[in-house]
Amino acid sequence: MLLLALGGLAALVLSVLATSALGPADVSLVVVRDVLLNHLGLADVPVRPAKDAIVWEERLPRALTAAACGAGLGICGVVMQALLRNPLADPFVLGISSGASTGAVVVGVLGLGGTALGLPGGAFVGALLAFGLVLLLARLAGGGTERVVLAGVAGTQLFSALTSAVIFAVADSDETRGVMFWLLGSLEGVRWHDVAVSSAVVVVGTAICWARAPALDAFAFGDEVAASLGIAVGRLRLLLLVLTALVTAALVSVAGAIGFVGLVLPHAARLLVGPGHVRLVPATALAGAVFMVWVDAVSRIAFAPTPLPVGVGTALIGVPAFVLVMLRRRRTL
């Protein structure tokens, strides 16, 4: 357990460093190390300012934000899959990412709420509205786990349409292209303040979910069994679902709506460490972070200088990887 955790952390650190050396501008791993040590005040190695700027101002914050997004979306998937007892639940499938996008676009393009709300605030309001609507729809349709996914599909369509309507009605063509790119999930141009926002939200969110991990286990047989085991089912569900909406909103406001990670990373982590949430929560966070760092690096380099939206990369790389893991697992059973 400890070994796995340390291994995961080491893999994450190495991934961030290694991907910071990748890209069209030629920067070696040694330079990455020197830049890092310089900025941490641990060394004073001369580095060309252009390289320093590429590593410190662009690639490192980008890799760290990618890590936060991967970890946060993975955790949201774990929590939603456990609480809604649905292996298909994740912020993207249930329309929460779409709602957050709509909220962010309404603030960003229409200027509603303005500076008081900001993009993250708009995204949070949108995410909560979408979540509330989807859960209400699911309940009106008679509850049950399939209904939640159906309602999520409806919610996704509705909020995507609203977002498109706002963009085409108001934005000019340049703005439209920018927003559409961001909607597909993009880490273009993230800076240190994005790192601060996303990693703070994700670290706090992961800690809260980890603290509640044993309670998440108890949902395996449904609400009544969980309640009979002494869990305040309603209160815990509200707390954790609002938390996932908050994390999703923060990440969408930084990086747009990135699909696939929240859905599949928890399953991949389950194959590695089993279904117990005490292990699953940290494992998913680490696996999501490492996965996302590499996917972002590949998306950024593959068609350089034209960047690929990272949401496109997650699916193109993630789906085959997941199929591979599933097939190998099948053979060992």
Added chain:
Amino acid sequence: MTLEARQVAWRRGGVLVVDGVSLHPARGATVGLLGPNGSGKSSLLRLLAGAVRPDEGAVALDGVPLRSVPRRDVARAVAVVSQHADTEVDLCVRDVVRLGRHPHRGLLGGDPGRDDAAVDAALAHTGLTDRAERKWHTLSGGERQRAQIARALAQEPRELLLDEPTNHLDIHHQLELLQLVARLPVTSVVALHDLNLAAMFCDQLVVLTAGRVVAAGTPAEVLTAELVARVYGVRARVRTEDDGRTSVLFEPGPVDAPAEPVPSA
């Protein structure tokens, strides 16, 4: 003392589902809840478990109303085995049983030694020790029920509430499971459909019709041809076997006396 219902009534959608029921199980006894479909057996169990709150009356644990007892304390005293417990999570039997330790966790986790001992004891009690590593989805219906009972036992409760635990089991597993329940050193309240099984394994029987208690007592006192006709609308012969056990033999055809009319809610 322990868990008891005092004149509880509960409405669902304006309909009175449980209507002034009192239940005082003797410590260590196995109490059978009988009654036709929709007579309020499951609802009474849910009231006893604290899953729903009574509209009138009270369920009390050691004399304290259930709603003022902290959830965790309730879960340490009362365990529930519901009718349809299923999961898609890829758990093994030991994982399922360990869920029962949740109410015993403190802020910093449980006592691993005691948890393991309780889980092992529960597995042994239900005959699942050699199947502890089996996956849930590979278990038969009977094994699943036993795993749920083991999970409930791992809670180390004083009271066990079971809702039709023999549903979907063949007769061998029905007998085996109820024998297990009857032998447990806890007070059990079991909702049952099969009158003969109830007579065989329960110390006390409570018969519900339309949410009300219409008979209560030992199987020999409660199970009469007259009661079966009145409650279920079925003709039956009731006799006492050589070993003192009551058995019920059903007969086809209409009853002589009409079934008790269901009071309109």
